[in-house]
Amino acid sequence: MFQHQSFDPVSDRSFAGKHLPLLRAEMKKQNLDGFVIPHDDEYQNEYIPAYAERLMWATGFSGSAGAAVILQDKAVMFTDGRYTLQVRQQADSDYFDYVDITETAPDAWLAENAAKGSRIGYDPMLHATAGVKKLKAAAEKAGFELVAVSQNPVDAAWKDQPAAPLTPAKPHEIEFAGKSSEDKRKEIAAEIAKTGADAALITAPPSVAWLFNIRGADVSRSPLPLGRALLNKDGTATLFIAPEKVGNELPGFLGDAVDVRAESDVGVALQKLGKEGAKVAVDPALAPSKYVDDLKEAGAVIVDMTDPCALPRAAKNDTEVEGAREAHIRDGAAVTKFLHWLDTQAQSGDVDEIRAAQKLESIRAESDDLRDLSFDSISGAGANGALCHYRVSTQSNAPLKPGSLYLIDSGGQYLDGTTDITRTVPIGEPSDEMRDRFTRVLKGHIALATLKFPAGTTGHQIDMIARKPLWDAGLDYDHGTGHGVGSFLGVHEGPQRIAKAPNSQALKPGMILSNEPGYYKANEYGIRIENLIVVTPPKPVPGGEREMMEFETITLAPINLDLVKTDLLTEDERQWLNDYHARVRETLSPLVPAEIKDWFEKATRAV
Structure with missing residues (x-):
């Protein structure tokens, strides 16, 4: 059921001041000294229905990953590097301390900070067994009592909590x-x-x-x-x-x-x-x-x-892989039309983030095959582009100003596949630094796209391939390089991923992942280039001794050439870029309107 994106703020910094007293009063009724609030719902979903946004209700934080520990006299927010800036904007520092969850998880924090003899509650429907095991270990270490509540105190305090969804299967x-x-x-x-x-x-x-x-x-x-x-x-x-x-x-x-x-x-x-x-x-x-x-x-x-x-x-069958290819052709044509609009209609500074997101949504919606977006678009201009999981609202909406970069991360849900694509484009003339950073991100993207690897290789083992061009310049990014993608299912899907964090899942033929290195300069701009890739079956390498798997890139849309410093590319990298754009041009030409053909030819030209 397709619903247009809403850009009304879903939360604000007042949530903590309004809701924490209500929550603490309910905790007191239940004789609780503290309560753990994960972002997860009862199904361990990443994206959750409105009724399950308990973390947002209590804290104001609207990100898709995080947790909070609420004590009677203190509160702590836990998020990872994707949300370092966002959590400080949304969860009021008058009420919360901030902790990097990758360094200190809630259980570890409780082990060091919960008072001996205190009663710390958790909802056993919102925590998996493995997580509860860690909380129990923390309780044993710190000497607090871990209490499985029969009624979630957030639900009891949240008087206008939405109803659970009942849409047809x-x-x-x-x-x-x-x-x-x-x-x-x-x-x-x-x-x-x-x-x-x-x-x-x-x-x-x-x-x-x-x-x-x-x-x-x-x-x-x-x-x-x-x-x-x-x-x-x-x-x-x-x-x-x-x-x-x-x-x-x-x-x-x-x-x-x-x-x-x-x-x-x-x-x-x-x-x-x-x-x-x-x-x-x-x-x-x-x-x-x-x-x-x-x-x-x-x-x-x-x-x-x-x-x-x-x-x-996760390991898609042949029908699902072919469906993903077809979905990406249709979706790529829509994105290409949007990129043309950006390049010709959005360069003066009169267009803002919301209007741009709405334009892309409207172009996608022209297809009868579109069932939904795969997530609300990340439409970030200038400094907002440096927030890698930014969600534009009427409060934060910014213009696409000349001399800046605009980052658009978006996707569609089709019966035959789920898409996810990010493009970064200049508004006006980009700086030399912007072009340098973009080209380094592109080099990392190409390195991953062209990688050969043997059976048994994990995403953790290859993550650094995409980061090396940035590392060479003393730069990096604080998110994974690739996540799994479902087949007309979630845009984020495990168990496979490409990231610094250890992951024992070997990459298998048919797995679809994203290839999305990036760079983010706080308060100035963000860069990300994202295509989806499919793991191919192993095959012999001429003159080699072991069969190797590769990635097939299935996302098709122009990569902005005005941001590329070709002198930073090797001959092989330049060849990949030219071959990719030739494939984009050949595949999408039948779907691209005649009036933008000249622009399309230029956007996919050889460099």
């Missing part, structure tokens, strides 16, 4: 999925049986959607139906989903081997498994700790198992 046909739900269930069931488990509890909505070939609209910009599932080792399953989401077509589409029940029945089903002494596989990093506690108390045997759907969901 719909079939995702095999022409897009590439494999039937029955075949998927049989394959995953075989993996469950290997662990000795009788069934697996699937709690992540992307995995539920993938396993049953269904999609929904419960989460903004992600076509997810919120629900849970139990998959038995014989391939039969129970889908737990609100009855309001089940239309007449869904039961027949799912077939007789799938029992559809209300999500509120999950607890009853877990009790039954426990009484039977069943062995139940759960992912300790994803399953709400309450579910695991309920299973144990009922008598079930817990088998730790990484979400068995995650890896096959």
